[in-house]
Amino acid sequence: MNIWIAIIGMGIITYALRLGPILLMERIEIGGTARQALRFVPTAVLSAIIFPELFMPGGTLDISLGNERLLAGLLATLVAWRTKSVLWTIAVGMVALWILQAVG
Amino acid sequence: MTDPEAHPSAHPRLSELWSGVRSELPIVLGGIPFGMIYGVLAVAAGLNAWQAQAMSSIVFAGAAQFIGAQMMSTGAALPVLWLTTLVVNLRHVLYSTALGPDLRHLPQRWRWLLAYLLTDEAYVMTAVHYADRRIPIAYKHWFFLGAGFIMWAEWQISTAVGIFLGAQFPANWSLDFTLALTFIAIVFPALQGRPSLAAALSAGIVALLTFTLPYKLGLIIATLTGIVVGVVLENTSPTSRNLGGSGKFPGSE
Structure with missing residues (x-):
């Protein structure tokens, strides 16, 4: 994949979404269900990325104690839930991963 | 204040601009770690420094950039990458729709510029400011410019710092894992x-x-x-x- 084309395409799409309604003179009505659906986008898309990163680090399903990313990720989940802090979650998760990799 | 169009300040443009910058500052500070994490992660995902920095200027949308860098590193097809960008950034249509009527009196160049600066964070503060009807609307776009610009500057600089830091780490430090960890930290508390x-x-x-x-x-x-x-x-x-x-x-x- 050409990374530059990818980036420019992403930029055009993002800018069009930001600019389009501002340029349109007519007021656009956005329905309740559409707004409702938009609220679930972050949760859905981020979960869809997190799960394979944790459960399939090598490309295949690995639910075992040998899966360091899964163990570190579960610990990080606990930290995220308790502290609500991005920095603590990253710090604990990365240190846990490094320790598990060094031990294993 | 007998004239309803009169602005409380003698220098309304500067005063609005500065007030936009000031009101955005707490969010700007909160955004610094995210910009740095993005920079580290984009390098870990295999983008070179120019590409990682250009994404922050051209796309200028944090969530889409995190996801985009991850998808590029895992070999996603372009249409899928772009469709994901569309879905992830669709919420900006809400912001643009909400602010559109308030920007209607502005020349085209202003509207094109402000649309570029329309992030989640700039929208939040600007929408609150436009809702305050005690201040005349005539100069409020300067507030938008101030809030949007300071957010933009923060994102560009913190990205650059992150790219620099990311380049210092050897590849076997598994820094790509910071992506999953960042997303865990965003999703679970919500x-x-x-x-x-x-x-x-x-x-x-x-x-x-x-x-x-x-x-x-x-x-x-x-x-x-x-x-x-x-x-x-x-x-x-x-x-x-x-x-x-x-x-x-x-x-x-």
Whole structure:
């Protein structure tokens, strides 16, 4: 994949979404269900990325104690839930991963 | 203040600009770690320094950039990458629609500029400012410019710092894992009530089941599944209404 084309395409799409309604003179009505659906986008898309990163680090399903990313990720989940802090979650998760990799 | 169009300040443009910058400052400070994490992660994902920095200037949308860098490193097809960008950034249509009428009196060049600066964070402060009808609307776009610009500057600089830091780490430090960790930190505190929990679980499980599909198509299928599950559950269980997702990627832009 050409990374530059990818980036420019992403930029055009993002800018069009930001600019389009501002340029349109007519007021656009956005329905309740559409707004409702938009609220679930972050949760859905981020979960869809997190799960394979944790459960399939090598490309295949690995639910075992040998899966360091899964163990570190579960610990990080606990930290995220308790502290609500991005920095603590990253710090604990990365240190846990490094320790598990060094031990294993 | 007998003239309703009169601005309380003698220098209304400067005063609005500065007040936009000032009101955005707390959010700007909160965004610095995210910009740095993005920079580190983009390098870990295999982008070179120019590409990582250009994405922050050209796309200028944190969540989409995190996801985009991850998808580029895992070899997603361009249409899937772009479709994901569209879905992830669709919320900007809401902001643009909401502010559109207030910007109608402005020349084209102003509207094109402000649209570029329309992030989650700039929108939040600007919308509050436009809602305050005690201040005349005539100079409020300067507030928007101030809030949008300071956010932009923060994002560019913190990205550059992150790229620099990312380049100092050897590749075997598994820094790509910071992406999953960042997303965990964003998603889990926002899970409130059964619909959002079910949306997360269903999207995650479908992502595992569809992982081997070509072009990263599974990501789109999993995301849509999570959205549908969330909306359906929310509409069938009246007690958990409006407790769904947080609606934005907090501080990630």
